[in-house]
Amino acid sequence: MSQQLTIKIIMRHACFILLLAATSTTHLDPQFFADEASLEQLKSDLRSSDAKVRRKAASELGKTRSREAVQPLLSAATDRDVSVREEVVKSLGLLKDQEAITMLLTTIKDPADSVREESIIALVNLYADRDAGWVVTRTAKKVYKTINPFSDQVGDDATVIEAYVQVAPMVIDSIADRLVDSNLAVRLDAAKALGILRARPAIPRMIDAMKTGDANLRIAVLRSLYKIRDTSVDEQILPYLNDSDKNVRDETILALGLFRSKKALPELKRIYDQNPDTKLRLKAFQALALIGDVSTLDLFQRNLRDPDKAYRQAAAEGVGRVGDASLVEEVSRTFLNEKDLGARLAQSFALYRLGRREFIDKLLMGLAERMYHQQPTAYLVEMGAPVVPDLVRNLNHQNEVVRERLCAVLGLIGDSSTIDQLKPLLRDTNPSVASEAALAIRRLGAGS
Numbered sequence: 001m002s003q004q005l006t007i008k009i010i011m012r013h014a015c016f017i018l019l020l021a022a023t024s025t026t027h028l029d030p031q032f033f034a035d036e037a038s039l040e041q042l043k044s045d046l047r048s049s050d051a052k053v054r055r056k057a058a059s060e061l062g063k064t065r066s067r068e069a070v071q072p073l074l075s076a077a078t079d080r081d082v083s084v085r086e087e088v089v090k091s092l093g094l095l096k097d098q099e100a101i102t103m104l105l106t107t108i109k110d111p112a113d114s115v116r117e118e119s120i121i122a123l124v125n126l127y128a129d130r131d132a133g134w135v136v137t138r139t140a141k142k143v144y145k146t147i148n149p150f151s152d153q154v155g156d157d158a159t160v161i162e163a164y165v166q167v168a169p170m171v172i173d174s175i176a177d178r179l180v181d182s183n184l185a186v187r188l189d190a191a192k193a194l195g196i197l198r199a200r201p202a203i204p205r206m207i208d209a210m211k212t213g214d215a216n217l218r219i220a221v222l223r224s225l226y227k228i229r230d231t232s233v234d235e236q237i238l239p240y241l242n243d244s245d246k247n248v249r250d251e252t253i254l255a256l257g258l259f260r261s262k263k264a265l266p267e268l269k270r271i272y273d274q275n276p277d278t279k280l281r282l283k284a285f286q287a288l289a290l291i292g293d294v295s296t297l298d299l300f301q302r303n304l305r306d307p308d309k310a311y312r313q314a315a316a317e318g319v320g321r322v323g324d325a326s327l328v329e330e331v332s333r334t335f336l337n338e339k340d341l342g343a344r345l346a347q348s349f350a351l352y353r354l355g356r357r358e359f360i361d362k363l364l365m366g367l368a369e370r371m372y373h374q375q376p377t378a379y380l381v382e383m384g385a386p387v388v389p390d391l392v393r394n395l396n397h398q399n400e401v402v403r404e405r406l407c408a409v410l411g412l413i414g415d416s417s418t419i420d421q422l423k424p425l426l427r428d429t430n431p432s433v434a435s436e437a438a439l440a441i442r443r444l445g446a447g448s
Contacts, residue, residue: 051081062091093122176202179209195224215245234261257287289314292321320350411440
């Protein structure tokens with residue numbers, strides 16, 4: 001039992017004793033007893049001869065969020081009815097109790113496909129959003145979608161666990177076993193789960209899984225490999241630039257860009273040169289911009305004034321990552337003539353990287369943009385430690401949305417020395433700012 005749960009239980013009984021002490025003058029709320037009776041009734045229903053009653057009881061027990069529901073659910077995990085077992089596994093995931101791990105490692109091998117799927121999801125739920133009680137901010141709900149400028153393409157769900165959360169090796173192994181499951185949906189769920197759990201030890205098996213015939217599985221693995229962020233796999237995924245499936249090729253281009261793969265430069269340049277005026281060409285160019293190698297600087301320079309805003313944005317990003325200060329005046333001129341906000345933000349990123357520190361103001365105001373805030377967030381997180389002093393100086397920014405998102409950025413950058421600067425924002429007049437500051441401090445403290 002965790003210390004936090006122990007404290008909660010002790011406090012609950014302490015409150016009950018105080019209520020009893022006050023009964024001479026105060027009427028007790030009958031709802032307390034009603035909740036207790038309801039839980040007991042659900043436990044009883046879980047032993048009913050009617051599968052429908054057992055299924056509903058299993059589902060409702062998960063919603064109670066009570067630790068007292070764990071043992072009855074564990075006992076029902078081998079129920080003869082598949083639908084009951086499904087609900088049991090779902091509820092164990094909702095309760096987030098580590099005692100459920102051993103049983104879930106059994107149900108993940110269940111004969112029923114649906115139970116195996118739910119077991120994978122439940123195991124992920126035990127680790128993802130572990131501290132749901134304090135992850136309450138609107139920014140935190142999509143926090144990992146701000147880590148890179150193409151994160152919306154890393155999958156429908158960009159969730160990953162906190163970097164400091166440790167996943168049991170047997171959990172990783174059991175989920176990796178499902179990469180060769182007889183059911184494709186289970187294999188896909190396993191591939192996605194390994195990414196969410198940052199399952200680095202499973203990488204060799206993930207690479208092997210890509211050799212199967214299913215394109216969707218290869219895509220799921222590529223997305224999870226990026227979440228794990230082991231850039232050493234770049235050489236192993238290079239062959240998929242020539243995959244028979246277009247979507248796999250596109251995902252490989254993106255992954256190699258996100259990995260900043262120097263080994264991919266020749267192939268990406270070839271794709272760019274041989275596919276004029278195509279979406280494939282743009283994807284290759286965006287990947288080259290992510291890598292930001294000096295050998296492609298002239299390519300970025302030529303595209304700074306391209307008629308297509310997507311090329312202008314990627315070109316500015318590429319220039320910023322190369323960091324050649326001789327182009328600062330040229331980028332400044334393009335900024336003055338630029339009308340598109342996305343491109344202007346990219347140019348602001350480049351100019352800041354090239355030494356024009358005043359452009360931090362443009363990036364900060366971008367944080368307040370409803371449709372564009374993820375873009376400057378990505379740039380600031382990417383720049384990391386060098387930009388921290390300028391961010392800290394702006395924690396008292398007059399715009400409350402900027403203050404809120406600055407807290408999120410600092411939490412993601414991970415410099416624990418900023419905790420003291422974040423503490424005053426715990427008393428911010430805006431509750432969203434205060435909540436985001438609390439989350440950032442918690443993340444920084446746990447990761448230090």
